[in-house]
Amino acid sequence: MDLRQLPALNALKTFEAAARHESFSRAADELFVTHGAVSHQIRALEEELGTSLFLREGKRVRLSDAGCRYAKDVRSALMALADATREVREGQRARRLVVSSLSSFSARWMTPRIGRFIERHPEVDVELLSTNALTDFTRDDVDVGIRFGAGDYPDLHVERLLDEVAFPVCAPTYHPGALPKTPAELAASPRLLRSDDQMWAIWFKAAGLKGIPEPRRGVLYQDSSNLLQAAMDGQGIAMLRRSIATEELASGRLVRLFDIDAPSPFAYWFVCPPPLLASARVQAFRTWLMEEVERFRAQFIAPPTPSDAR
Template identity: 50%
Template structure:
């Protein structure tokens, strides 16, 4: 049986974890609302109790030692387990909160318009949707689940493939006075819009057209802004199907040609394994996969059937 009397002072552990994460005593002090001196004192007391040096110090600069790095990883994992257990207990009393992190474009264009349905089904769950282009650090952030757009393989986390996505060009029906390009080669005379890190070249190759990668015009950092620019008639955009399928269905955008290119990244449902114990996480996971299935079934042939197939 574990002897919990051997545990270091919990205040010192919290101070060390914050200092290790920030690599800075002052920022750690700001986070937990104490003085710089208090953080330094707690860390030194912890080092004395453990009998090892956790940080190297050079003036105001600090860096984790090898022992410090190992201890910080183990401590962060334990604190995350405590936070999750706390949420589970709170849920048992009737209070349920769900924090979702998602790529900004997916949150705005696909997830957010559907979340009202989730809230109707689960009115007792308080939902917070965070949009970010950065990967969620579950050990540091108050997030239950994330929808990630990537390659999968997230060590230490539970993950499930949700769906793939596909690129194709779209334009406003009013672009160029309604005279839209008839063939992919006609794109050479059009203003081509694109997002950062989402080049046109793979689609050009699939369409068998010898066009160079566009270098003029705006490079958008977010797909939501790219779609808005296309709807406003600023040019022809290379977009993901998940971002524009509703606009194509409504007629706000017109899909050009029948060529699609599979995105190198896919959408994944990701969370710490312990979070799967939370009833609100289970509810959201089941709802999400149900919504994806309904969306694919209602897609009305906008995309070829292979878009609904899971990767091998």
């Protein structure tokens, strides 16, 4: 048969819904169209086929004998088409890995490293979703989340990735080059503000100074990437997490002030829905990510001294 002689797909979908419900109104509700639109589609299909598919009995309709036979075959054909479409979509989706993480972590930690994953797994199409909103795995099309928090994520597979510390940094040319020499001197210097954070107070306590308040005046930065940029631009001294500042410290665009860490009460976590954990793309990403975390940690583990080796 010449496929050009087939009825329009939309007409067949409308007929299948109307036949299944034996109601034009219920078919209209399902298809989000009007009752009149369904009636028009059915009449046009009947004219094209040259036979009645429904028997009209007042406001009610029921399938004719021809309509019953045709409905069975149309439903079977549409189901086969739906199955074929799903298989194609699932095949493409199986290659796509969507990873959600904080914008700052995605930009400053994940992006410089993700090339190694792509080189190892060219069969996986990676999408880095940078957002500060908490992913809802029941609603969002996301495979894996990298979350920064306390680790309490019900109904998800959760693994601790990376503990975090923070410390003060600034541009090497800040003030201009006359950097604070003591924590007390730092307390009197312009400090940049970060929202939802108390890391300055934690750092000063670690430095032996108590009662130093968080900065109260100036620009309030919601995102650590913007805070980092402000520090590189010489606008002040920023308290930054190690994972965010490492690349800029290594390049010399930032310098660290004092060898004192403020331990963060939060950590980074690998999370995903339990059914997705066994998928090939998630397993490949998890393995690679754990290796990168270990490589990152190794940068901050001091080599053993001779006395340690004995």
